[in-house]
Amino acid sequence: MDRDAVCVLLPTYNEAETVGDVVRDFRDHGFSNVLVIDGDSDDGTRERAVEAGARVAVQSRTGKGQAIREAVSEHIDAEYVLMADADGTYRAADADDMLAPLFDGSAEHVIGDRFADMEAGAMTGFNKVGNAVFNWLFRNIHGEDFADILSGYRAFTRESFERLQLSADGFGIETELSVECARHGVDTTVVPITYLPRPDGSNTNLHPVRDGGIILMALYRQAKTSNPLFYFGSAGVLSGAVGVAVAGYVAYDWFANGVSHEVLAIAAGIALIFGVQLVMFGVLSDLLVTLHRETLDRLEDKE
Numbered sequence: 370m371d372r373d374a375v376c377v378l379l380p381t382y383n384e385a386e387t388v389g390d391v392v393r394d395f396r397d398h399g400f401s402n403v404l405v406i407d408g409d410s411d412d413g414t415r416e417r418a419v420e421a422g423a424r425v426a427v428q429s430r431t432g433k434g435q436a437i438r439e440a441v442s443e444h445i446d447a448e449y450v451l452m453a454d455a456d457g458t459y460r461a462a463d464a465d466d467m468l469a470p471l472f473d474g475s476a477e478h479v480i481g482d483r484f485a486d487m488e489a490g491a492m493t494g495f496n497k498v499g500n501a502v503f504n505w506l507f508r509n510i511h512g513e514d515f516a517d518i519l520s521g522y523r524a525f526t527r528e529s530f531e532r533l534q535l536s537a538d539g540f541g542i543e544t545e546l547s548v549e550c551a552r553h554g555v556d557t558t559v560v561p562i563t564y565l566p567r568p569d570g571s572n573t574n575l576h577p578v579r580d581g582g583i584i585l586m587a588l589y590r591q592a593k594t595s596n597p598l599f600y601f602g603s604a605g606v607l608s609g610a611v612g613v614a615v616a617g618y619v620a621y622d623w624f625a626n627g628v629s630h631e632v633l634a635i636a637a638g639i640a641l642i643f644g645v646q647l648v649m650f651g652v653l654s655d656l657l658v659t660l661h662r663e664t665l666d667r668l669e670d671k672e
Contacts, residue, residue: 370465370468370469370472371472372399372400372401373401373402373447374447374448374449375400375402375447375448375449375450375451375468376402376403376404376445376446376447376449376450376451377395377400377402377403377404377451377452377453377464378404378406378437378440378441378445378450378451378452378453379391379392379403379404379405379406379418379423379452379453379454379455380406380407380408380433380436380437380440380452380454380455381405381406381407381408381410381414381418381455382407382408382409382410382414382433383410383411383412383414384410384414384455384456385410385412385413385414385416385417386568387455387456387457387567387568388405388414388417388418388421388423388455389417389418389420389421390421390457390568391453391455391456391457391459391461392405392418392421392422392423392455393421393422394460394461395453395461395464396421396422397461398461398462398464398465400451400461400464401422402424402447403422403423403424404423404424404425404426404440404444404445405418405423405424405425405426405455406425406426406427406428406436406437406439406440406444407425407426407427407428407436408427408428408431408432408433408436409427409428409431414455415427418455426439426440426443426444428440430538431538432537432538432539433538433539433540433542434535434536434537434538434539434540434541434542434545435538437452437535437542438535441527441530441531442531445527447527448526448527448528449468449471449472449524449525449526449527450524450525450526450527450530451464451467451468451523451524452521452522452523452524452525453521453522453523454521454522456567457565457567457568458491458564458565458566458567459481459521459522459562459564459565460562460563460565462563463481463522463560463562463563464524466560466561466562467479467481467522467523467524467560467562468524469560470524470558470560471524471525471526475556475558476556476557476558477525477526477528477529477555477556477557478523478524478525478526478529478546478550478555478556478557478558479523479524479525479557479558479559479560480515480516480517480518480520480522480523480547480557480558480559480560481517481520481522481523481559481560481561481562482516482517482520482559482560482561482562483517483520483522483562483564484500484516484517484564485516485561485562485563486561486562486563486564487563487564488563488564488565488566489566490566491564491565491566491567492564493577495577496577499577499581500517500519503518503519503544503584503585503588504516504517504518504519506585506588507544507547507548507588509599510588510592510595510596510599511547511548511551511552511592511595511596512551512596513547513550513551513557515547515550515551515557515559516559517559518543518544518547519543519544519584520543520562521543522562523543523546529555532553532555533546533549533550533553533555534549535549537587539580539583540580540583540584541580541583541584541587544584544587544588544591545587545591548587548588548591548595551595552591552594552595589603594658595658596655596658597651597654597655597657597658598651598652598654598655599651600651600654601647601648601650601651601654602647602648602651602652604647605643605644605645605646605647605648605650605651606644606648607644608640608641608643608644608647609640609641609644609645609648610644611640611644612636612637612638612639612640612641612642612643612644613637613641615633615636615637615640616634616637616638616641618630618633619633619634619637
């Protein structure tokens with residue numbers, strides 16, 4: 370394995386407590402090209418990274434997603450990128466396993482599965498439930514099982530990364546990477562890794578509820594072109610359910626108490642009609658997407 374062909378990418382924001390150890394860990398495993406892309410930390414992160422032997426760049430805007438895009442497009446020339454967090458939860462000892470599918474040509478994008486060997490205390494119960502829900506949604510929306518779509522430990526070829534259409538600025542970048550790999554047919558494989566608890570004194574930049582909501586909306590929004598039946602159908606079912614509930618209340622109050630609710634009855638009818646239309650639109654859109662994919666497959670086969 371030619372480690373000189375690999376750039377280790379570490380996005381950071383206020384990771385002074387751990388970044389030095391993480392950089393030294395990767396350098397001790399033979400990776401001399403370690404890039405820390407920093408979100409303008411104010412706790413000495415950049416100084417600790419330089420002391421440990423990394424080269425450091427300050428991103429032009431905020432957010433992990435923006436940092437990764439900027440790092441790959443402006444600061445990395447290496448053929449392969451090994452991306453990890455600088456919080457001490459990932460091991461450089463897993464790097465060779467992560468990179469092996471790239472070097473042997475069996476994959477273009479590798480995801481490290483944290484759940485394969487997660488040490489006690491590495492993730493809260495709330496976060497485990499959230500991850501399980503997001504992975505289930507991803508499997509059902511995109512038809513791929515990537516085991517751990519929110520993993521921050523990834524390896525990919527720079528060429529495959531440049532084929533992806535990425536726009537997420539924050540923690541939604543891992544979700545977007547997974548979705549884009551599925552959409553564009555990027556050969557993706559999953560490798561089991563060890564996931565460690567954060568060292569004492571290291572604070573997470575992740576806000577579970579806020580960032581979980583962002584990830585959930587990103588998954589739903591990106592289903593529009595990958596699985597329009599789910600995208601429009603789920604909204605249609607929700608609208609129809611609201612219509613049925615309101616209609617049930619109107620009917621009950623009319624028969625039980627003789628009270629009429631004309632406005633609510635109209636609203637219920639509109640909700641039901643709108644829900645049926647959304648489901649029908651989802652079915653038609655899904656048909657178009659399927660035909661489009663089949664056409665592209667035929668064109669690729671001819672080439």
